[in-house]
Amino acid sequence: MSRPTPLIDVHRRLGATFTGFAGWSMPVRYSSEIAEHHAVRAGAGLFDLSHMGEIEVAGPGAGAALDHSLVGRPSALRVGGARYSMLCAEDGGILDDLVVYRRAEERFMVVANASNVDTVHAALRERAAGFDAELRDASDEWALIAVQGPASAAIAATLTDLDVPALRYYAIADAALGGTPVLLARTGYTGEDGFEVYCRPADASTVWTALTAAGEPHGLVPAGLACRDTLRLEAGMPLYGHELTRAVSPFEAGLGRVVSFGKDGGFVGQEALTARRDEGVAQALVGLVSAGRRSPRSGYAVVDPTTGETIGAVTSGAPSPTLGHPVAMAYVPIERTEPGTRLAVDLRGVRQDVEVVAVPFYRRPTS
Numbered sequence: 001m002s003r004p005t006p007l008i009d010v011h012r013r014l015g016a017t018f019t020g021f022a023g024w025s026m027p028v029r030y031s032s033e034i035a036e037h038h039a040v041r042a043g044a045g046l047f048d049l050s051h052m053g054e055i056e057v058a059g060p061g062a063g064a065a066l067d068h069s070l071v072g073r074p075s076a077l078r079v080g081g082a083r084y085s086m087l088c089a090e091d092g093g094i095l096d097d098l099v100v101y102r103r104a105e106e107r108f109m110v111v112a113n114a115s116n117v118d119t120v121h122a123a124l125r126e127r128a129a130g131f132d133a134e135l136r137d138a139s140d141e142w143a144l145i146a147v148q149g150p151a152s153a154a155i156a157a158t159l160t161d162l163d164v165p166a167l168r169y170y171a172i173a174d175a176a177l178g179g180t181p182v183l184l185a186r187t188g189y190t191g192e193d194g195f196e197v198y199c200r201p202a203d204a205s206t207v208w209t210a211l212t213a214a215g216e217p218h219g220l221v222p223a224g225l226a227c228r229d230t231l232r233l234e235a236g237m238p239l240y241g242h243e244l245t246r247a248v249s250p251f252e253a254g255l256g257r258v259v260s261f262g263k264d265g266g267f268v269g270q271e272a273l274t275a276r277r278d279e280g281v282a283q284a285l286v287g288l289v290s291a292g293r294r295s296p297r298s299g300y301a302v303v304d305p306t307t308g309e310t311i312g313a314v315t316s317g318a319p320s321p322t323l324g325h326p327v328a329m330a331y332v333p334i335e336r337t338e339p340g341t342r343l344a345v346d347l348r349g350v351r352q353d354v355e356v357v358a359v360p361f362y363r364r365p366t367s
Contacts, residue, residue, distance in 0.1 A: 043148035043219030053117030061132035092272035148194030151218035178210030191235025236359030
């Protein structure tokens with residue numbers, strides 16, 4: 001049975017359509033995912049992300065334990081800072097991608113994907129053995145609401161005394177939002193400016209209502225998982241289980257920059273990732289665009305346009321509401337990754353020409 005989020009009654013009143021996702025019952029759309037997508041790009045959208053997992057790591061050795069466990073260097077974070085990182089296996093395969101927040105000098109919060117919370121918690125606990133650090137799964141203590149879009153800062157600023165413009169991208173702060181205590185993080189997964197709001201589950205409806213009222217003059221709408229997927233795809237952001245899996249390393253995924261080598265004591269997976277870095281990879285993640293009407297979808301074969309030989313696979317694909325044509329990401333041989341390379345995708349027996357492009361497909365306008 002799917003688990004409801006603390007906002008289930010709010011979603012029902014709004015007429016949401018639900019889907020099962022990682023053991024949760026989640027709103028997939030409220031009206032039209034295309035309309036919700038455009039609202040986020042033009043104004044703001046409100047998302048329930050309470051299915052995400054929060055793991056707390058605390059103690060004098062918390063930073064060192066995370067440095068050993070993850071590919072990044074969380075110990076270098078300032079208090080109030082955040083960093084995107086990954087948990088990798090000994091062979092370099094990705095077990096999860098996550099965000100680490102430094103809440104205090106000796107306290108961190110690791111936010112994991114819903115489907116991987118147990119995996120991340122178990123791996124961190126095992127890897128932290130021998131360090132002066134304590135771990136606990138605090139997921140049940142948090143609800144998570146995201147306001148995303150160019151109007152998100154203006155919306156948040158009306159509800160808090162915190163200096164919202166001064167809160168940097170990938171930073172977190174204690175705040176009161178409409179009088180409710182929250183953690184306000186300037187992070188997101190849409191390619192737009194935005195904030196993720198952590199609050200007590202009992203306060204989730206109050207926070208959602210306050211953001212809805214503050215966002216009304218800015219065109220804010222409730223937004224579901226369907227538009228979140230097209231937004232992140234346009235922004236070239238990877239999704240675990242699609243672009244990121246146990247079978248690939250950060251280097252195949254084009255995310256080798258998140259790996260910190262030279263840490264004291266090393267980290268789990270360092271030997272394998274050093275080899276991937278030094279020897280190169282056989283395949284890499286690329287963007288694909290098409291002038292056709294049908295969209296490549298996850299699992300579709302990427303083929304040589306001349307011979308028809310299968311050379312790769314689509315990881316994610318959809319019509320781009322912003323750009324007006326299909327976009328996709330796929331793993332292809334390294335020699336086929338140059339932008340402008342012509343390939344094809346097998347759309348269930350129909351071959352469609354595609355072109356390799358750099359990602360992201362969309363970048364938000366700069367002011």
